[in-house]
Amino acid sequence: MKKTVKLTVNGTTYERDVEPRTLLVHFLRDNLGLTGTHIGCDTSQCGACTVLVNGQSLKSCTAFAVQMQGAEITTIEGLAKEGELHxxxxxxxxxxxxxxxxxxxxxxxxxxxxxxxxxxxxxxxxxxxxxxxxxxxxxxxxxxxxxxxxxxxxxxGATEVPEADAPQVDPKPISPVP
Amino acid sequence: MLTANPTGYVGSRIKRREDPRLVTGNGNFTDDLTPVGTVYLHMLRSPYAHAKIGSINTAAAKAMPGVLAVFTGEDLKKDLAGPIPGVPYGTVQTVPAYYPIATDKVRFVGNIVAAVVAETRGQARDAAEAIEVQYDVLPVVLDMEKAVKDGSPLLHDEIANNICTEIELGNDVTEAFNTAEVTVEHRFVNQRLVPNALENRVALAEFHQGDESVTLTVTSQNPHILRTLLSGEIGIAEHKIRVVAPDVGGGFGSKIATYAEEVIACIASRKVKKPVKWTETRSESFVATIHGRDNIDYIRMSATKDGKITGLDITAYANMGAYMSLLGPTVPVLCGVIVPGPYAIPNVHFKAICVYTNTTPTDAYRGAGRPEATYMLERTMNMMAEKLGMDPMELRRKNFIQPDQFPYFNIVALNYDSGNYEAAMDKALEIFGYNEMRKTQEEARKNGKYIGIGQSTYVEVCGLGPGSGMTISRGYDCAVVRAELTGKVTVFTGVAPHGQGQETTFAQIVADEFNVPIEDVTIKHGDTEMTPYGMGTYGSRGTAVGGGALMLAIGSVKDKAKKIAAFQMEANEEDIVFEGGKFSVKGASGGKSISFQEVCLKAYIDPKMAPVIEPGLEATRYFEPGNFVYPFGTHLAAVEVDAETGNVKILKYVCVDDCGKQLNPMIVEGQIHGGLTQGIAQALYEEAVYDDNGQLVSGTLMDYALPTAAELPHYTLDHTVTPTTVNPLGVKGIGEAGTIASTPVIVNAVVDALKPLGVKDIQMPLRPEKVWKIIHNGASANGSAGADASVVEQHFGEDNK
Missing domain, CATH: 1.10.150.120 ([2Fe-2S]-binding domain)
Structure with missing residues (x-):
């Protein structure tokens, strides 16, 4: 029996019917197609599925989607703003x-x-x-x-490299376009 | 050879071109892809390590909602062209049939007994639980030394004494040991590890009804090899199989072999006429993906009183697991060939006994054989130094192969082409502050603190590989370099990077060689329909071999470009020079020239060239090196052992590695950091533990200790540069060096720290609880067979007396 969940992800509000056993991570990946959140284990050790829920980091394999009623979620896809990397x-x-x-x-x-x-x-x-x-x-x-x-x-907004033994900056820094 | 880098890309810390997609969640990992109509595959696995399969009842499962197909071993066999292959080496008589789904017996926990395809992941899983399997449980064989004894239960009826193969290398050492002034001998256990690439394995099979072809998107380090092997497994001809490895989340050797699930996915897709996806869970991965290491090594070393090593003799038991995985017996070969390390040892004998046990099959894991060799050698070097009363570094210095001895034949198999071991060692000693650290250690001991210094001077063999010799196949890679009409360059490489950064380093090379902005270059990989036959990425070969092919292809494109330039400028081809991105005529005044981009355009459109020069500007080249490459270096660490907790803290880690020319030092350092961490983790944390019934008790990330950021030190890296002429770039692989070198460094350091307590060895991993017991209950609390002299004496018999 499916349950309805309404939540906001990366600023967009979604309302979806899901199986109660659906984990948040599966909901994000399978229902919303946000595959940037990864799955690396099944015991909540690896953290590959970490997202922000109401500003707090959460391993999204540790919660069911239906628990996220009304939540504001940010995934990796929502971090860069207007083409500018975080x-x-x-x-x-x-x-x-x-x-x-x-x-x-x-x-x-x-x-x-x-x-x-x-x-x-x-x-x-x-x-x-x-x-x-x-x-x-x-x-x-x-x-x-x-x-x-x-x-x-x-x-x-400083530009110097933070650590003494950080990589030397290339004399002619090059930032290739992907 | 590389030309001087006019655009300055090669040798610079160019930020990776892979990263923008990966830091924004726009990577394409296999599990991210779900074509319309995809259905899901789930495996039912054996809970027993050794059992006869009685009846299997799938009726209930078949009737469950959403279920499209259920396969048992017998069902699958009808569609199977051949079992999962292993490559034999040594005295192999028979390779036991390894069917994707077990038919007669299960031989390890995790062996597949049935597979379910259903519309959703959950349905497939639910249905698998409804399958009833009757098992007739058999005695379990886990201990290699017991497994080879007469009367031990057999995994495969046709394989006597569970011996997969024996491999013998080197020369006769009897005389060396008969006349030895000093000998040391020991039994080391190189424990079993679980690779744990962070992305589990995934297979997405799409059978195309129209032309009866199949596309397998899969987590693979070597898509072409997989395609060839898959053809033999599923009976679809190679040219009708496309294997795609998109973004792959780490491999470390665990994604080289061909696996049961890929075969089942392809056959299932053909049957249900839909795309079929199988996604491994981590707990499943622990039993279903290959393991690494798991050797028992008997080693003895002979030397003169003044510290010249005269002989080395090794018997290595190598655990193959339940079946022969693709490169199972090749791993101990890679151990044997490098076992004399960087030392000039005149007599070396190596014997490997590869044994089947009721455990997950083993295969290559980062370093593959070379960490085992380096571990036992570098630990034994310290034992010999201790016996001789020498500093461990002095013993090493005394026995190094000298720069003027190259090329040097290492008695076992290999011709080291180049090296300068002492230079790397001196640099490391200086950076580390070796003498000062000895003083610190002395002071600490007076205060009841346990500080130890560990060392490893290693040479490894990688860049697989030469066209002949020790390898099991020709060893090459390929590249297509296509200069496009608009002057952009597309490269297709046969290597399959999955973190190693060749989308960046190869682009650096191309940009420098053609003097074009790096933005004008794209590197493509990982699709058998797009690239020519390549061997993939493993054995630290991507740049050493794939980069060689790239250089050859660039050369061929340049040759043709010169021909075009000569035609355009009405000059002789031999007089054309290419400099600063322009082709000009040697010695001609007036500065007449034509740019690379103009040449590209002319190549595709100039009708005047029609009768003389074939259109297009691209080349496909293969590079097959004449030798392996031999990176080397010195690693040093200082550790402090906390007497109250047994915890080992790494105070300092310094390494000086020599991988020849560095194309991108930032990427080289990243490879070393990661390598070090995996090697250190073997020393301190990781261990696959089976109970007496063959259950993997360290079977989840909750039970198996992968290191986190909090346990690890900040590494200090430096390098020397001893170029090689084995490949056109002068590079040596650096993907595995850190792992190969670092394990003995840490164990040597901890043993050194606990020397005042009489500790001579501790069996890895050096977990706090084990170390604490030794501190509080004495060296005998080790409980390590590795420290039991009588067992070793029994092994080597009277030879040493």
């Missing part, structure tokens, strides 16, 4: 914070909450802040740098 997205690009890119949407959404709560986190605070999100490619070092880059740019 500073955290930009940071991941600048600092090579991703390789295969599978954990990236969840990692970025978690980082949004991290910087919302703590605008200038230390390396240790960043590492603890993302410990619910697994990455198998990067060893996290460049993810930490990506978040540091975002913290700098979000706050000050």
């Amino acid at each position: 500073p955290i997205q930009q940071g991941f690009w600048e600092m090579h914070g991703l390789q295969c890119g599978y954990c990236t949407p969840g990692m970025i959404m978690q980082s949004v909450q991290l910087l919302d709560r703590n605008a200038n986190p230390s390396e240790e605070e960043i590492r603890h802040g993302i410990e619910g999100n697994l990455c198998r490619c990067t060893g996290y070092q460049n993810i930490v740098k990506s978040i540091q880059w975002a913290a700098q740019h979000k706050n000050q």
Whole structure:
């Protein structure tokens, strides 16, 4: 027996009939076609499915869609505004914070909450802040740098690289168009 | 060779061109794709590690809502052209038939016994639960050393003593050990690991009724190889199969092999006449996707009193799991060939005994054989140093192959083309502050603190691979470089990057070589209908081999472009030079020239060229290197062991790696970071644990410890550059080096830290609880067979006396 759920995702309000057992992550991917939110496990360890629900990060495999009545949800697709990357997205690009890119949407959404709560986190605070999100490619070092880059740019619009041993900036920086 | 980089792309930290789509959620991973009419496939898997299958009752399942088809092993066999293949190596007599759905017996927990296709995921899952299977449970074989003994239960009736194959390499070491002044010997356990690429496997099969062809979109590291193998499995000819690997969320070797679910999906799609999608869950992946490592290594080393190593003798038991996975027996070969490492050892003998057990099949996992070799060698080096009373670094220095000895034949199999091991070591020692750290350690010990220093000087073999020799097939890759009419360049490569960044590095090369903006270059990969036959991405081969093909194809395009330029400028082809993006006539005054873009345009439209020059400007080239490549380096770490908790904290990690020329240092560093982390995780956290019944008890991410950001240190990286001439780019693979080098560094460091307690070895992973017991109950609390001298003595017998 299906239930009706009405919620807002990335600014658009949807009303859908869903099976009560439908997880939020499956709802986002299968019903709304928002496939940027990924599934990496079935025990809520990996964090690949992290989204923002009413401004709080949530592993979207830990909630049923029907629990989201009236919720405001932001997924990775809703982060960039008017073609402008969010500073955290930009940071991941600048600092090579991703390789295969599978954990990236969840990692970025978690980082949004991290910087919302703590605008200038230390390396240790960043590492603890993302410990619910697994990455198998990067060893996290460049993810930490990506978040540091975002913290700098979000706050000050500064351009310098945040860390002493951050990659040297190419003498002729090139930002290829995808 | 690469030309000097006029546009400055090669060698620079160019931001990745893959990233904008991936940071915005616009990637195309296989599970993101759902064609109209897609139905879902779910597997019913064996809960037993070893059992005869009695009756299977699918009637109830078939009657459930939305169910379109149910397959048992016997059902599927009718549509099957062949079993899942494994590549034999060594003394293999028979490759046991590995059917996608088990027919007679199940041989590991997770072996598929039935498959359901239904309209929704939930319906398929519900129906699978309604299938009744009667099992006749059989005794389980898990321990390799017991499995090979007479009287042990057999997995496959036709395979005596459960021995899949034996592989022997090297020369006779008897004399070296008979005359040895000093020997050390040990038994190391290289535990089983679960690759855990963050994207689970997914297969989307679309059978096309019109022309009886099939498209399989799949999480693959090597779509062409998969297409060939799939053809033999499903009986559809290769030219009617299209395999597409879109964005792939990590592989680490686990997406090389051909798997049962892909075969079932294709056959199911043909039967139900709809697109069929199978998406693995993580818990399913733990039993259904290949595992890595799982070796027991007996090693002995002989040396002179002053520290010259004279012999190395190894017997490696390699767990194949229940069936032969594609490269199962190849992995121990990759261990054996590199087991002497960077040391000039005159006598080396390696024997691998590959054993079937009631466990998930094993195959290549990041490093594949080379981490096993490096682990036992680098641990043994430290044991030998301890016995000789030398510093571990001095023993290494004393035995390095010297720069003037290259090319160097390593006795076992390989010709190392180049290397400068001491240079990398000296740089690492300096950055690390080795001598100062020894002083810190001494001070700490006085204060009852456990600080240890670990080291590993490694050489690895990668860039698979040469056209002949140790490999099981010719080893090459290919590229199509197409200069388009408008002067843009499209490249089709046979490698299948899934995080390695070749959409960027290959574009850097093309932009530099043609002197065009990188925005004018696109790199395409991962579709058998679009690219020529390539071997894919594994064994740190993407750039070393695929990049070589790219360079050849660029060369061929340049040759033709010169011909066109010569025609246009009425000059001799031999007099044309290409510089700064312009073709001009050598020695001619007046600055007459024609741009690359103009040449492209002329190639496609100039009617004056019709009688003389074939239209178009593209080339397809294959590159088959004459040798592997041999990256090397030195890794050092300092750790502190917390006596109260047993926790190991990495205080400092320094590595100096040499992968030859670096096309994009940012990407190289990323590869090393990730590699280090997987190697360190083997040392400290990860372990696939089976109980006595063959149940994988570490079968979810709740039970299997993948490292998080909070446990890991900040790595300090540096490099040396010793180019290779094996490929036109002068590059050596760097995808696996970190994993290969780092595991022994950490274990060496922890053992060093606990040296005052008499600890000589700890079996991985060095979890806090294990370390704590050793600190509080003494070295014998290790409970490690690895530390039991009598077992080792028994193995090597009287030889050492």
